[in-house]
Amino acid sequence: ITKSEQVSGVCSVAYGESEGCSSSSKILIKGGTVVNAHHQEVADVYVEDGIIVSVQPNINVGDDVKVIDATGKYVMPGGIDPHTHLATEFIVSETVDDFFSGQAGALAGGTTMNINFVLPVDGSLTAGFEEFAEKAKTSCMDYGFHMAITKWDETVEKEMEIMVKEKGINSFKFFLAYKEALMINDELLVRGLKKCKSLGALPMVHAENGDAIAEAQLEMIDLGITGPEGHALSRPAVLEGEATARAIRLAAFVNTPIYVVHVMSIDAMEEIAKARKAGQRVIGEPIAAGLVLNESGIFDPSFTVAAMNLMSPPIRKAGHDKALQGALATGVLQLVGTDHCSFNSTQKALGIDDFRMVPNGVNGIEERMHLVWNTMVESGLITPPDYVRITSTECAKIFNIYPRKGAILAGSDADIIILNPKASFEISAATHHTKSDTNVFEGQRGKGKVEVTIAGGKVVWEGGELKVVPGSGRYIELPPFSYLFDGIDKLDAKYKSSLGAPVQRFKAST
């Protein structure tokens, strides 16, 4: 261990090549219940050089192998967080978590890969990619990138192609909100959807009506509502429902799959349900905060608490959380992200006099796996295989890296967690491993604890100790044309019935 730094009240992060367990390249996990999205069974898992070599009962090994007893525990694929903002400058401030600190927290919470959003630099995708590739060099777990599209011209179109064909990006995010910053209009969205379709890249949307929000924000200020509650009041669920419906219909018009990020309301969820029922390929991603919190946080009399809860779309009234849980349990929504976009209370205080200046975002990269287990499995809503599907496997499939990721199968990457269903967790800023001085889930507790995390074949979290190495995480290229594009060409006729040959008409004779 070359350097050690105290990052929390209870345990430390060790930097550099460390001795002992984390450098062992051979690991046997014995006697646990191995859970995949398709099946669970009691079996041993043998790992060598970062790869799962074998999954079967009673594997015998030599004594150069680290053996971990998982009897009575679940052995599952590490979580994949499809939605994070590490090391990101967001309008007024830079997120407090960089790749290393965010991923250290992720590993302590059972997530072994994240897909981070890249923002273009002055509209340049190439410059944005390079900036984030540089920032990500401190990564301690595997990661991929999504790219945001914030303007449109021939250069952007060409760069999208380069991103997909040469840089390992297979998804682009379009913001229908954040007017005068990231927001795009419908014309650009339609062009972007078409381009995505031609590249086999998945369009993602931040679905809120930015024009209506800008109006509502002015009304709030006129009314003298300058506190964080003004943020919630100016972004009602109806505006999320409207934009979700619009984006989904435009995706139908283009006949492309579409992915709705951070589904926060019943309004948005119902639009997704309706489209899916009609056979449209729409993916809906709720986030940890939307599943377990409600708007009481942003109405809290403490500015710090209220600002900590401020994100877009806002965390909704009680009731939306339960509805989103139900939708996730029944397959209306498919996978859980976090939208981890963390700021310190001092950064949030930039908006002390005006909610429009509070940096948007909440944490979750470290907490998601525990919260989802407790809320969804411990409550009886879903089974452990469903849990694996919504926290890992479905994400790997959508972003086209399954079964390398998202499975405990021979040949898969050794990204593995051991969860003890009898142990409990409690969340606090005093003990978390990410950097913010607050935690939006402060005080939440529940059943199910990730006791061991193995990332890239190394034990990085065990016995409450993190052993993470900056630079050990790899950039995972995400190939285009995931399963969501299979057969899309055959469906063109269904959605584009109005396109065809011109009607032949006789010339009117005079």
Ligand code: URP
């Ligand atoms: O408030 C949020 N969600 N911040 C992150 C940016 C985004 O819109 O995803």
Ligand code: ZN
């Ligand atoms: Zn700790």
Ligand code: ZN
């Ligand atoms: Zn967003």
Ligand code: ZN
């Ligand atoms: Zn986001």
